[in-house]
Amino acid sequence: MADDASEVDVLNSTAQGQLKSLIERIERLEEDKAGVMNDLKEVYAEAKGVGFDTKVIRKVVRLRKQDKAKRQEEEALVDLYLSAIGGL
16 A cells, blocks of 8 residues: 555646546547447447337448458458359
């Protein structure tokens, strides 16, 4: 415990203020993130409620995030691997 106390003493008041500010910002962002995650959950539940397949929606969202060239490269590799094992 003595080491912990001496480490705190090493931080000057400016560093202590910066650290506190950073931690408070992280905490606020974590709260915001939790709210956004809840909103996403509700939207996916709504999509499911009207009959859409949420697994497919998640895949579409993931694909739309990808760079077109990267997506095409991945699709080409999938096709290559499938033909290498004789298809589905």
